[in-house]
Amino acid sequence: MGLIEQQWARPQAIEELQRANSMHTGEAPSSKQKKTHYVGSQLVPKASYVEKLVVHMQQQIASADQSGSLFQRTVNVHNRYTAYTVAMLMFCTGYRSIRDPLPKWDQLSLSRRMMVIADKTDDAQSHARFLPLPTIMVEQIQHYLRHREAIVGRLKLYLQQQWDSPFLFLDTYGHAKQVTPKRLQEHLNWSGSPPLNINRHYLHTHLKESSCSSELVDAFMGHWDAGQEPWAKYSTFCPREYREHISAAVELMLQRQGWRAIEGAVL
Template identity: 60%
Template sequence: MHELLKNALSQLLSTANRETGARLTEKRLSLHLFNALNTGNADLAGACLIAARMPTFGQLSPLYYYAPSVADLTRQYTAAIRRFDRPLAVALDLGTAVTTAKALTPDTDNGNGYVGSQMVPRTNYVDDIVTQLLRQQHAAKNRRGRFDSWVRFHNFYTAYTVAMLMFCTGYRSIRDPLPRLSHINLSRGVIVVADKTNDHQSHARFIPLPPVMIDQFHRYLKHRHAVLSRLRLYLNHDWDTPFLLLDVYGNPQPVTPARLEHHLQWPHSPPLNINRHYLHTQFKERGCSAEEVDAFMGHWDMGQEPWAKHSTFCPRAYRHSITSQVEDMMLEQGWTVIEGTAL
């Protein structure tokens, strides 16, 4: 089919060039389509997938986290083609539009309903891992009493809270997520994420928090205070980072990707950053603009910082759009607030 279409296009362009004197090529048409797709507040990642082109500045981070449906790309393509109607009508001195682009219904029965990142989890998989985490919490809480059971519950409780934070903020899988309590403001419901940035913090970003995450973090801090009070005899100094895990002897340990993966025990052991793939794709499927998603994910280049002094990015619109979508997703996935242990 690909070769048939390519040969047909080649013949069409040859005929058009011969009859009109134009110098159309497949490459020029592809570039024109790419520019039409990337007009205004369009999604550059979607344009790259449709036109099979990369932007002139090189790699594009959103492409690695995005798996749009073929139906959504078809709608973007159809909208771009329709923009050619009037210019073509004027050029050909016609009174009416000349294109007949219609929104098609792609055949997704062959399993190719999505393109792009292969690491975007299905919604039912995310629902299943939340259910599994809640089941682990319930089982560990019912067995507490002995010291080892108490340590087990704490580690599961920490892993659950960190996983919730990752799925509502897009936090990367790094050592010591949320390194300082000063990075989060629970009264304002906002967190500063600086998980991949430079000395100037040019890629630090502000993320609004949903109410369920705020409530869960309040309860985790209360639990953390009780844990540190009980273990103070084992510590030479206070534990600085908000999150901590415990070894079998009760010694505190930092949260690392390997330790977190061990306690989460996700089915099929996917990379921990599937939360970023999932959120990026879900936001765009739910109607968030590419600009808002890039601000949430931390995907911008030098001079495009949404929080820069002269930026025209609207933080109020961003917060309203992102918060409403995250709240809906957290509710649909089944995240709930869990109390810590009574020590």
């Protein structure tokens, strides 16, 4: 949290900095300079911070196999690779930090480049979201599925049961573990330990700055009240316009952040 908060200089801090500079330079701070005010969530990270997180995760994957036994290297590579893939999914879909971000295979269609998210909904699935997947994410999931098949086949003697969820972590004994927010945060090891939901804050802001309408952004983020469901039977919401605008904005965002599809090392 400290690192996130340091990204913004508060007006009081700016004034103090100007006052300190004037003491050293002999120049008085300009009285005409406007104060900087910020509105909205304080958890929206700067683009430069997110880019550093992406580089950090990619470096973690590259350096995971440099020490330890073959078994330890296999486990470390897999866990970091899983964390990277889940983090990418969170940043391009606005997934909330929950258990099993993708609990069922039938929630995903790579051929249609679409997925269904039900991370905050009721028994009637009234807040389920239909999300287009950018090309980079589709490629990364395809790489991860091949990696997962290889890792499960190699360690099936250690797996205590058949593992149906697409994503899984491994403990030091090779036993499959559910992807939980706590385990994900440990394996990501982000600088400053920011909350995992910075992805939603960042994505919401980026879509608005990309000139996506509030209606499209609310449908993407799952922000609607009863009777406003974009996917309801009599809704006038346009799925084609939704996919066109959202896909373009998210694809460009991932490219700028430095995300890239990485093949699994354990094959």
